[in-house]
Amino acid sequence: MSYANATVSPAERAKAAASVIGIHALIGFGLVAGLAVTTAIVDKDDGVEGVLIPIDPPPPPPTPEPVPTDAVVPSTPPAAPMPPIEIPSNNPVQVTEPDFTLPPITTRVPVDPPVRAPVVAESPPPPPPAFTPAAPVPRNNMSSWITANDYSGRDLRRGNEGTARYRLVIGSDGRVDACEITSSTGHSSLDRSTCSLIERRARFNPATNNRGEEVVGTYTGVVTWQIPE
Structure with a gap:
């Protein structure tokens, strides 16, 4: 909403219009620079007592819509496994595992030794005669x-x-x-x-x-x- 004097000449009106255009440019620059300009005051010497330009504040950022809890979020497909990298070797090393088998683990139960009868040592037999006895x-x-x-x-x-x-x-x-x-x-x-x-x-x-x-x-x-x- 603007107010102007009716006795103003056409030249002054043109000047006032140029001033309004400059004010609008200044307001646009203030918006770009992040300044909130609500009122512009023009010098009375130019024949314009004052201009009140209402400037609407910038709209707030849009609020993201809530995601429903039961909504199905598409899962990202798993990445394909990388193929194995084969490293060429001119002299491959062959490792031969020893053929070794662990013996089975057995649990030994203590057993009382058997009672043995005493061994009676026998006298050795006499050596065979070196000569055969002979009668007269x-x-x-x-x-x-x-x-x-x-x-x-x-x-x-x-x-x-x-x-x-x-x-x-x-x-x-x-x-x-x-x-x-x-x-x-x-x-x-x-x-x-x-x-x-x-x-x-x-x-x-x-x-x-x-x-x-x-x-x-x-x-x-x-x-x-x-x-x-």
């Missing part, structure tokens, strides 16, 4: 021990005959140490003659033990007394 063996002719010429005149007259079995003890020197009649001829004279003649005439290779040593041994034999025809 006659060294001279057995037929020379007793002959028909050894009959006594008494036994011849009485016709004494018979078979005597004897047992001899041979010393380690091969001689007869003892004579024993184990089966009699039935005549004591013939039995005594048997042992007496053998002890005097018989010779032996003595017996030996398992170590090859000459030891005392025994020998058995038979003599038959018979009167020649």
